[in-house]
Amino acid sequence: xxxxxxxxxxxxxxxxxxxxxxxxxxxxxxxxxxxxxxxxxxxxxxxxxxxxxxxxxxxxxxxxxxxxxxxxxxxxxxxxxxxxxxxxxxxxxxxxxxxxxxxxxxxxxxxxxxxxxxxxxxxxxxxxxxxxxxxxxxxxxxxxxxxxxxxxxxxxxxxxxxxxxxxxxxxxxxxxxxxxxxxxxxxxxxxxxxxxxxxxxxxxxxxxxxxxxxxxxxxxxxxxxxxxxxxxxxxxxxxxxxxxxxxxxxxxxxxxxxxxxxxxxxxxxxxxxxxxxxxxxxxxxxxxxxxxxxxxxxxxxxxxxxxxxxxxxxx
Amino acid sequence: xxxxxxxxxxxxxxxxxxxxxxxxxxxxxxxxxxxxxxxxxxxxxxxxxxxxxxxxxxxxxxxxxxxxxxxxxxxxxxxxxxxxxxxxxxxxxxxxxxxxxxxxxxxxxxxxxxxxxxxxxxxxxxxxxxxxxxxxxxxxxxxxxxxxxxxxxxxxxxxxxxxxxxxxxxxxxxxxxxxxxxxxxxxxxxxxxxxxxxxxxxxxxxxxxxxxxxxxxxxxxxxxxxxxxxxxxxxxxxxxxxxxxxxxxxxxxxxxxxxxxxxxxxxxxxxxxxxxxxxxxxxxxxxxxxxxxxxxxxxxxxxxxxxxxxxxxxxxxxxxxxxxxxxxxxxxxxxxxxxxxxxxxxxxxxxxxxxxxxxxxxxxxxxxxxxxxxxxxxxxxxxxxxxxxxxxxxxxxxxxxxxxxxxxxxxxxxxxxxxxxxxxxxxxxxxxxxxxxxxxxxxxxxxxxxxxxxxxxxxxxxxxxxxxxxxxxxxxxxxxxxxxxxxxxxxxxxxxxxxxxxxxxxxxxxxxxxxxxxxxxxxxxxxxxx
Numbered sequence: 001x002x003x004x005x006x007x008x009x010x011x012x013x014x015x016x017x018x019x020x021x022x023x024x025x026x027x028x029x030x031x032x033x034x035x036x037x038x039x040x041x042x043x044x045x046x047x048x049x050x051x052x053x054x055x056x057x058x059x060x061x062x063x064x065x066x067x068x069x070x071x072x073x074x075x076x077x078x079x080x081x082x083x084x085x086x087x088x089x090x091x092x093x094x095x096x097x098x099x100x101x102x103x104x105x106x107x108x109x110x111x112x113x114x115x116x117x118x119x120x121x122x123x124x125x126x127x128x129x130x131x132x133x134x135x136x137x138x139x140x141x142x143x144x145x146x147x148x149x150x151x152x153x154x155x156x157x158x159x160x161x162x163x164x165x166x167x168x169x170x171x172x173x174x175x176x177x178x179x180x181x182x183x184x185x186x187x188x189x190x191x192x193x194x195x196x197x198x199x200x201x202x203x204x205x206x207x208x209x210x211x212x213x214x215x216x217x218x219x220x221x222x223x224x225x226x227x228x229x230x231x232x233x234x235x236x237x238x239x240x241x242x243x244x245x246x247x248x249x250x251x252x253x254x255x256x257x258x259x260x261x262x263x264x265x266x267x268x269x270x271x272x273x274x275x276x277x278x279x280x281x282x283x284x285x286x287x288x289x290x291x292x293x294x295x296x297x298x299x300x301x302x303x304x305x306x307x308x309x310x311x312x313x314x315x
Numbered sequence: 316x317x318x319x320x321x322x323x324x325x326x327x328x329x330x331x332x333x334x335x336x337x338x339x340x341x342x343x344x345x346x347x348x349x350x351x352x353x354x355x356x357x358x359x360x361x362x363x364x365x366x367x368x369x370x371x372x373x374x375x376x377x378x379x380x381x382x383x384x385x386x387x388x389x390x391x392x393x394x395x396x397x398x399x400x401x402x403x404x405x406x407x408x409x410x411x412x413x414x415x416x417x418x419x420x421x422x423x424x425x426x427x428x429x430x431x432x433x434x435x436x437x438x439x440x441x442x443x444x445x446x447x448x449x450x451x452x453x454x455x456x457x458x459x460x461x462x463x464x465x466x467x468x469x470x471x472x473x474x475x476x477x478x479x480x481x482x483x484x485x486x487x488x489x490x491x492x493x494x495x496x497x498x499x500x501x502x503x504x505x506x507x508x509x510x511x512x513x514x515x516x517x518x519x520x521x522x523x524x525x526x527x528x529x530x531x532x533x534x535x536x537x538x539x540x541x542x543x544x545x546x547x548x549x550x551x552x553x554x555x556x557x558x559x560x561x562x563x564x565x566x567x568x569x570x571x572x573x574x575x576x577x578x579x580x581x582x583x584x585x586x587x588x589x590x591x592x593x594x595x596x597x598x599x600x601x602x603x604x605x606x607x608x609x610x611x612x613x614x615x616x617x618x619x620x621x622x623x624x625x626x627x628x629x630x631x632x633x634x635x636x637x638x639x640x641x642x643x644x645x646x647x648x649x650x651x652x653x654x655x656x657x658x659x660x661x662x663x664x665x666x667x668x669x670x671x672x673x674x675x676x677x678x679x680x681x682x683x684x685x686x687x688x689x690x691x692x693x694x695x696x697x698x699x700x701x702x703x704x705x706x707x708x709x710x711x712x713x714x715x716x717x718x719x720x721x722x723x724x725x726x727x728x729x730x731x732x733x734x735x736x737x738x739x740x741x742x743x744x745x746x747x748x749x750x751x752x753x754x755x756x757x758x759x760x761x762x763x764x765x766x767x768x769x770x771x772x773x774x775x776x777x778x779x780x781x782x783x784x785x786x787x788x789x790x791x792x793x794x795x796x797x798x799x800x801x802x803x804x805x806x807x808x809x810x811x812x813x814x815x816x817x818x819x820x821x822x823x824x825x826x827x828x829x830x831x832x833x834x835x836x837x838x839x840x841x842x843x844x845x
Contacts, residue, residue: 212422219376220437221410223425224402230436234427311426312473 009302013295020291021073025066028280038082038278073288079281083274088285092270096252096289098168099266103251105182106189107139107244114194115237118201119228122236125206133198140195149188149261156184166263185262189255193247200243205236238309245301249294321353325495325528326375331388332602333370333379333552341384344370346552348388352496355526361536361562361575363768364739367552368532375530376415377405408698411441414489414497419505420481423728424473431469434488440651441492456491457484461517464756477512478782483517490521499531503538507638508795511840515542537579537798540564541841548572578773582801582842586780591631591805596757596789597650597681600628601658604642604649619645621813622658627789634804634821635793642813643793647761650791651683678771679709682750686762690736690743698745699730703754713816715752722785723748723778731753740771751782759791764799776803797840798825809833 036052037044053059057068072079078088111288121130140148163183171178208214209232217231218224256268267286274282333345334601344367353356362368373379377397390397392412400408417423424433434453438444444452449471460483471482481501489497499518501724503511519542522529533539540545540560545556548571556569567573577627601622620642627633635643648654652670658668663676685691702716717727723744734742743763752760760779764772780803782788794800800807800821807824809817809832817830825837 212417212419213425215378216415216417216423216485217425219378219409219415220440221406221408222436222440223406226436226440230428231425235425238427309427311472 006303009299011148013292013299015273017288017292018297021070021288022066024284024287024291025069028284029062033192037141038280048189069284073285078288081274081279081282083277083279083282088281091284092267092285092289095267095270095286096266096293098264099252099255099268100293101171102182102189102255102259102264102266103183103248104188105246106193106251109186109190109196109233110193110247111244113190114197115201115240117194118198119205119233119236121198121202122205122209123228130202134202137195137199140191141199144191145188145192145255145257146261149184149258152184152187155188165260168173168262168264181262181264185255185258185264188258188262189251197240197247201236204239205232208236211235238305241301241304244310245298248297252290252293321351321356324351324353325356326350326352326530327389327391327395328371328375329389329391331371331374331390332386333367333374334378334384334386336382336384343386344552345374348549348552350530350547350552350554352528352530355522355528357522357529357531357543357548359539360530360549361534361539361546362549363534363575363770365551366549368534368549369500371549372415372500372532373528376409376413410437410488410494412494412496413490414492414494416482416489416497416499416502417484418501420478420485421473421505424481425486426473429469430471430473430484434469434484436490437488438491439568452486452491456487459490460484460487460521462487477510478506479513482506482510482514483841484597486514486517486521490525490527493525493527495528497527497529499529501533504533504535508797509638509835509839514754516521518542535579536564536575536769539726548575562765578770580769580773580796580799580802582798582840586776586802587632587805589630591628591787591789593631595626595631596629596631596662597647598624598661599650600624600661602646602649602660603657604645606645606654606655607658615805617813618657619654619813620649621808623810623815625808625815626820627791629756630783630787630789631806632783632790632792632804632808634800635791635810636795636797636800636807637796637810640812641810643810644761645813646810647683647759647791647793649760651681652678675709678754678814680756681759682753682755682757683761684743684746684763686765688734688739688746691746692742694734696733697730698732698734698737701745702730702749702752705749708786709753711752711754719748719752722751722782739767740775743767743775747775747778747782751786751788754786755788757789757791759793761793762795765795772799797836798842809836 034050036056036058036267040048040054057065060068069079076089077112078092080086081088081091084091117133121133124130153165156163164177164181167181169181214227214231216224217227222231256272257264258264259266259269260272267290271283271286271290273279274286328348328350331345331348332343334341334343348367348371350358350360350371360371370379370383374383374385375397379385383564385398387466388558397408399613402698412491424430425782426534431450431453434456435446435449438449438452438456439446442449442452454465454469457468462468462480462483468476468484476484486502489734502518503514505536506514515538521527531543536546536548540563543560545557546560547554548563548569549555550569550571556563556567556572563572564576570659586718601616601624602620603622604620605618623642623646625633635646637643645654649656649670650660652673655670663680667673667677698720699716702719703713705711706713706715706719716730720727724739725744725748728747729737734745737745746763764775767775776799779790783790792800801824804821806818807821808815809830810834817833819826819829823829824833829837
């Protein structure tokens with residue numbers, strides 16, 4: 001991995017974000033929402049509307065509006081929410097931090113379960129244990145989030161009363177209470193990811209187990225444990241990195257349902273609120289923040305991949 | 316060197332039979348095999364693919380597939396019953412008392428582990444060394460197999476080493492624990508001629524130094540006869556002949572052995588006796604093949620062939636030899652328009668400067684057969700459909716398919732089969748039939764026998780010669796097998812690092828004025844015993 005590659009890669013991230021910013025801005029322009037009407041309400045006088053349009057620069061040519069928006073956005077200023085009047089950027093970043101906390105905990109839990117499970121199933125390929133975990137995984141993959149979430153809610157919060165059903169408490173406020181509130185959303189998200197990642201680990205492990213170099217390692221008389229840990233695991237887990245990076249995208253955009261069910265004010269939920277309120281600055285900021293996070297996550301995955309597999313050379 | 320079995324053998328295989336359980340019944344892969352290897356003795360085991368020679372190696376290493384059933388027999392290593400070993404006992408034998416060298420060093424080494432690590436782990440496990448001692452011992456082991464700069468090599472990953480270096484690392488690992496027996500499973504098949512020859516020389520020296528006993532498995536009787544003290548010939552799970560290599564090679568008793576011996580290419584036994592003269596079918600003028608597009612800020616990649624000029628005459632067999640990476644296949648890709656080229660090609664009465672100028676007439680006239688029929692035949696198409704394409708394209712009729720198949724000596728009902736139902740040799744015949752469907756004047760054969768057994772290779776070569784007699788087709792025959800090409804080519808072109816370094820009549824290939832590299836190739840491909 002050369003510095004040249006790293007620079008080009010960062011340039012690509014910036015380029016991606018720029019393209020996304022154009023798209024985001026263009027789409028919000030096409031939306032049937034008049035910012036002035038949104039701000040002042042249906043009953044505003046034409047004079048008042050004209051004055052607001054003038055103040056917001058809505059009469060400027062579109063490229064100029066984009067330019068103003070972009071230059072402000074680069075300094076972290078995405079404007080003020082049309083719903084609350086508060087600056088949009090801090091609002092979205094706070095929401096993002098909650099979603100990232102959920103994502104991080106889910107990924108950690110998922111890896112802790114999916115990797116051993118996948119390995120275990122692979123080593124018992126075709127036996128009962130493998131078939132049972134496979135069957136359960138398919139159920140996990142096919143159940144929609146809201147079903148999993150509801151089931152967990154009913155059992156853990158309603159019947160057993162072990163956990164609070166909904167809501168969010170910042171970790172800084174009361175750490176243990178905060179974690180208790182996160183358990184159900186994290187479990188819900190993990191179930192789905194465990195299902196597909198463990199299948200992935202399983203099939204990669206089976207491929208590696210059948211490779212010539214694993215046979216060679218066994219025929220060198222190495223202990224089964226060191227064959228598994230030194231030779232199999234590393235090669236089988238490499239492709240999983242890519243999947244986890246893709247999952248980050250899913251976690252940021254696709255868990256709106258989970259955030260909604262558990263009343264967790266993450267980025268997905270904020271976006272929904274912004275879209276229903278036609279809160280253009282919030283939509284723009286939310287979409288862009290998600291794009292940046294996704295681009296950064298996949299770049300990190302590529303770097304991790306290159307560090308672990310020396311055959312991959314980016315130059 | 317005696318042909319008699321040793322009195323107190325290192326390895327004794329007695330009346331060993333092995334079955335594989337298949338969906339419809341069982342298949343016997345080894346049938347009453349008896350084999351003994353004495354101290355310091357090298358026994359060659361020869362057979363075609365499917366003869367059971369690899370199964371015997373896996374049986375000795377106790378690494379049999381799940382559906383294997385051992386029907387009878389004993390396997391003993393210096394009195395130790397291998398079949399009776401439990402998992403723990405087995406780990407103490409594998410890598411310690413029996414080492415193994417595999418066919419393809421590029422797949423036998425873990426791609427994500429440094430080469431040094433892969434030697435060190437064995438030394439720590441079997442010689443009970445600490446990490447630092449094992450590191451020193453591993454370096455010594457690498458020096459022992461004559462690797463230059465072992466210290467640097469230890470830190471490299473497999474993809475950063477050449478095929479020969481990797482095979483030496485594998486050999487060093489096998490020898491490092493001073494085992495009583497080493498199994499060699501086609502250790503030079505995946506290597507270049509010259510690299511393979513050096514590996515064999517190394518093997519001879521290590522053998523002398525360590526006195527290790529070895530089982531040397533190969534499909535190449537010619538090769539085995541040079542390295543082994545005794546040879547056993549395996550056919551369909553049975554040993555049909557054994558004895559001293561000279562005896563087996565010069566005076567084979569069994570029909571099968573006789574066929575194997577006859578199939579071994581011998582440079583001085585010409586299979587083509589006519590002279591090729593006539594018009595030029597195709598001429599390359601300063602042909603340079605380059606891969607990758609030229610990019611804005613980067614220097615262009617170096618050409619894979621550098622300004623190669625040669626011509627093929629009507630009905631001529633022009634051999635192209637050289638090691639992998641010498642540009643042989645790139646030349647084929649350039650001539651067929653699969654790769655962009657600089658320079659010119661003269662054919663079908665005109666000059667071509669770009670691949671895109673190759674029209675239907677050119678493509679009909681110049682056909683190609685690739686090395687791996689598995690990847691050049693579409694697995695989802697029936698043989699008949701595969702042959703129908705060129706027929707439709709170049710004005711043949713579908714009714715020609717049976718005749719085409721018959722030409723390559725395949726039954727007409729093969730048209731309904733899929734490629735995976737055919738053997739390697741049969742698939743290659745289909746690929747040849749596909750090339751001939753266009754009624755070409757030149758067929759480029761790119762290592763078309765490299766993946767085949769020696770005996771199948773002989774049949775394919777014989778087929779090509781018959782087709783040439785029938786149609787007067789010229790061949791550009793690319794191969795790494797100098798002995799083979801000396802049997803059939805009129806002229807031989809030698810390539811090294813993208814350059815054409817020698818081009819001369821096949822009869823004069825070993826003349827004193829030949830290029831040094833040509834002479835090195837000849838030295839690395841000794842004629843078989845007899």
